[in-house]
Amino acid sequence: MRLIRTLIAAAPVAGFxxxxxxxxxxxxxxxxxxxxxxxxxxxxxxxxxxETMKEAGIxxxxxxxxxxxxxxxxxxxxxxxxxxxxACAAHILRDLQDCAESYPGAGWPExxxxxxxxxxxxxxxxxxxxxxxxxxxxxxxxETEFRRAVAVGxxxxxxxxxxxxxAKQKPGRELLEFCRDRRDDVLRxxxxxxxxxxxxxxxxxxxxLKTQQKISGRLTSDDVTQDRLDIRGYIDTARKHGLGAYEVxxxxxxxxxWLPPAQPISP
Numbered sequence: 001m002r003l004i005r006t007l008i009a010a011a012p013v014a015g016f017x018x019x020x021x022x023x024x025x026x027x028x029x030x031x032x033x034x035x036x037x038x039x040x041x042x043x044x045x046x047x048x049x050x051e052t053m054k055e056a057g058i059x060x061x062x063x064x065x066x067x068x069x070x071x072x073x074x075x076x077x078x079x080x081x082x083x084x085x086x087a088c089a090a091h092i093l094r095d096l097q098d099c100a101e102s103y104p105g106a107g108w109p110e111x112x113x114x115x116x117x118x119x120x121x122x123x124x125x126x127x128x129x130x131x132x133x134x135x136x137x138x139x140x141x142x143e144t145e146f147r148r149a150v151a152v153g154x155x156x157x158x159x160x161x162x163x164x165x166x167a168k169q170k171p172g173r174e175l176l177e178f179c180r181d182r183r184d185d186v187l188r189x190x191x192x193x194x195x196x197x198x199x200x201x202x203x204x205x206x207x208x209l210k211t212q213q214k215i216s217g218r219l220t221s222d223d224v225t226q227d228r229l230d231i232r233g234y235i236d237t238a239r240k241h242g243l244g245a246y247e248v249x250x251x252x253x254x255x256x257x258w259l260p261p262a263q264p265i266s267p
Contacts, residue, residue: 001042001230001233001234003259003260004040004041004042004233004234004237004260005035005042005056005057005058007037007039007040007260007262008035008036008037008040008042008058008062009057009058009061009062009063010262011037011040011062011064012064012065012194013037013064013065013067013194013195013196014035014036014037014058014062014064014065014066014067015035015036015037015066015067015068015196015199015201015202015205016033016034016035016036016059016066016067016068016074016199016202017033017034017036017068017069017199017202017203017205017206018031018032018033018034018048018071018206019031019032019034019206019207019209019210020032020210021045021209021210021213021218021225022213022218023045023218023219023220023221023222023225024220024221024222024225025220025221027218027220030045030046030047030222030225031045031046031047031048031052032044032045032206032209032229033045033046033052033053033056034202034205034206035056035058035059035202036201036202036205037201038201038240039237039240039241039260040237040240040260041205041232041233041236041237041240042056042058042233043206043209043229043230043232043233044056044057044226044229045222045225045226045229048073049073050073050076050078053073054078059079060079060081061081062079062081062082063081063082063083064082064083065082065083065084065085065086065188065192065194065195066079066082066084066085066086067085067086067088067195067196067198067199067202068085068086068087068088068199068202069087069088069091069199070087070088070091070175070178075182084184084185084188085182085185085188086185086188086189086195086196086197087178087182087185087186088197088198088199088200089116089119089120089186089189089197089198090198090199090200091199092116092175092179092186093113093116093117095172095175096109096112096113096116096172096175097109097113098171098172099153099171099172099175100113102171102172103156103157103171103172106153106156107152108149108150108152108153108156109149109153109172111145111146111148111149111152112146112149112150112153112179114145115142115143115145115146115149116142116146118142118145119134119139119142119143119146119187119189119190119197120189120197120198122134122135122138122139122142122190123189123190123193123197126193127193131193132192132193132194133190133191133192133193134190134191134193139190139191142190143187143190146179146187147183150176150179150180151180153172153176154173154176154177154180157170157171157172157173157176158170158173159173159177160173205236208232209229209232234248234252235248235249237260238258238260241260241261243258
């Protein structure tokens with residue numbers, strides 16, 4: 001698992017996500033932090049704090065593009081080592097759809113959804129063709145449509161006066177400000193097909209943990225829970241390399257553990 005964490009930290013793009021899990025003698029709510037690439041998976045048990053993110057041993061050393069939702073911990077200035085960020089487009093699309101329900105008759109949520117979905121579709125097409133970016137003739141009109149929709153939304157949903165951390169804003173206001181202030185981090189995938197537009201790979205990685213706990217129950221030891229998470233990370237990584245769980249566990253138990261190979265880094 002130390003090798004897997006090192007390989008994730010060295011990857012050009014990685015996804016980060018977290019989910020709740022109950023662990024320990026009292027069944028306290030903990031958070032499992034996951035880090036993923038297309039070839040590697042790793043999990044770490046702790047709280048939702050920056051300290052736990054540091055203890056997980058990946059984000060402090062990761063220098064690539066971090067794909068995540070908009071949870072503030074991922075966007076902290078603590079991670080100055082990052083080359084850049086990509087906000088999960090799937091989360092933004094869901095929030096925009098909520099805006100459409102909150103403001104029936106408003107055109108800007110539908111316009112933003114249409115433009116962002118168009119960019120995600122164009123990203124898949126460009127990646128399948130081996131292109132480094134969405135062609136400008138397709139990308140630029142959609143980017144302009146998205147940014148105009150955000151501008152209209154900001155005008156239509158004014159900020160509620162008051163301290164930023166305490167004044168409750170109207171639905172969609174903080175999302176619109178994020179899309180305005182983090183414009184490059186929302187649409188980074190459009191100019192680089194090596195960057196995923198969504199964080200689905202990470203969401204798929206953490207989702208089975210909740211299902212497993214519902215079926216098997218919680219573990220009364222944090223250490224044993226972390227052991228289980230390490231085993232899952234090892235098995236997930238093996239599966240991403242086309243190997244079966246029983247195959248790699250047998251090799252492990254017989255003293256010939258499979259080790260994941262390093263991912264080639266494109267020039």
